[in-house]
Ligand SMILES: Nc1ncnc2c1ncn2[C@@H]1O[C@H](COP(=O)(O)OP(=O)(O)O)[C@@H](O)[C@H]1O
């Protein structure tokens with residue numbers, strides 16, 4: 001992952017990771033065509049960290065699934081690193097989903113009876129990586145999210161925040177250049193939410209990974225530099241945040257709760 005740091009960054013001449021043009025998505029329900037996305041265009045540069053907001057049902061997940069190559073648009077273009085996704089065959093799509101993009105869900109989507117380590121290593125198994133390397137890389141990814149001491153825990157032995165960090169480690173283990181997260185803090189308490197933002201901010205600033213996530217919470221969107229708002233099937237606003245919040249600084253400022261009874 002270290003090699004990427006020099007190559008990526010926030011410089012102005014960064015290439016586009018995502019370019020969508022006049023993207024639409026409709027669902028056929030009975031005799032009606034239910035139009036969810038009605039023509040959305042925007043670009044996201046390599047190395048950006050941005051949030052997507054919008055009312056419930058406005059098509060945020062629909063959009064994220066298209067960006068993650070988990071779904072296809074009805075019309076319009078999607079260029080991923082300059083390549084038109086519509087031209088990808090199934091093999092190429094699987095490759096992109098497995099190597100280029102990491103996806104994080106609101107409900108974590110971990111295998112319940114499987115340890116953190118094996119959950120994280122799973123994408124590498126699919127990618128045909130050897131067992132020893134799978135193990136090493138899964139450990140490194142869990143270390144990167146601060147869970148090096150929880151590798152043998154199963155999801156029900158972890159808090160919601162820790163489960164989401166395992167899910168982020170799983171999205172990271174294939175060294176993607178883009179992480180897409182659909183309401184990653186939707187099921188988390190405030191501290192865990194800031195921890196997730198801390199991880200995203202570090203992955204973005206230290207490794208140059210492009211991160212886009214959906215959130216309902218305006219204060220969570222403020223950890224980014226850019227907020228895209230979806231309204232009535234259109235891009236309603238594209239706002240810059242001039243002074244993003246720093247999750248690391250906020251976590252450091254929070255007083256640690258001392259477990260009771262305190263042992264010395
Ligand atoms: N497979 C589907 N068939 C029909 N309608 C769908 C389907 N998936 C989503 N929708 C509808 O599309 C709209 C947008 O859904 P979604 O993208 O999940 O919104 P959001 O994530 O912004 O809450 C909703 O009204 C939803 O009911």
Ligand SMILES: [Mg+2]
Pocket residue numbers: 060061062182
């Ligand atoms: Mg949604």
